Amino acid sequence: xxxxxxxxxxxxxxxxxxxxxxxxxxxxxxxxxxxxxxxxxxxxxxxxxxxxxxxxxxxxxxxxxxxxxxxxxxxxxxxxxxxxxxxxxxxxxxxxxxxxxxxx
DNA sequence: GGAGTGACTTTTT
DNA sequence: GAAAAAGCCACTC
Numbered sequence: 001x002x003x004x005x006x007x008x009x010x011x012x013x014x015x016x017x018x019x020x021x022x023x024x025x026x027x028x029x030x031x032x033x034x035x036x037x038x039x040x041x042x043x044x045x046x047x048x049x050x051x052x053x054x055x056x057x058x059x060x061x062x063x064x065x066x067x068x069x070x071x072x073x074x075x076x077x078x079x080x081x082x083x084x085x086x087x088x089x090x091x092x093x094x095x096x097x098x099x100x101x102x103x104x
Numbered sequence: 105g106g107a108g109t110g111a112c113t114t115t116t117t
Numbered sequence: 118g119a120a121a122a123a124g125c126c127a128c129t130c
Contacts, residue, residue, distance in 0.1 A: 004127055023112055027126080034126035035112040041128085042111055058112065065111045 004030065005041035011104060012051045018086035019102035020094060024059045029104040043067060054078040055085075061097035063089070 008026055015021050023035045030038075042053045045067075058064040066078050079089040088095035 027112085032126065033113085033124095034128095036110050036125075037112090037127035039111045040109080040126095044128085045111090053111075056111080060113090063111095067111065 004032075004034065004037055005044060008038050008041040009047055009051045012053070012056065014104070015052060015055050015102050017052075018100070020055045020057050020082070020087060020097075020100050021102045021104075022057055022059045023064075025101075025103050026056070054082055057094060057097075061094040063092050063094075 007030055011026055011029055012021070023038045026038045027033055027035050038056075042051070042056060045051060045053055054066060056064075063079060079092070082094075083089055087100050094100060
């Protein structure tokens, strides 16, 4: 039985490049309301590059908080990466969020 | 088995 | 509109 976390990772991997998803959607896809549990899974993030944690945002379209990989990384860098993938970030918020939102 | 934590969400002040 | 509090679920110690 895979842990709840691994399911989150699997779903995250399904997110195509240039799209984003929300913690809420993931939790809903898993038939649960463990929004924070999803965040927990991301925080553990055993799959650094395979799981695009930066593609997961809050329900409002804001970036939320990311840990980067080490203490030096900040959210700003992740935003740049998202922008490179085709996602427009404006003032820590995703532009055209609804269009970029990927649902399961 | 119980208490604490968390990269959240929603409602209310 | 922004900030704070409460609520919720799963994981870890």
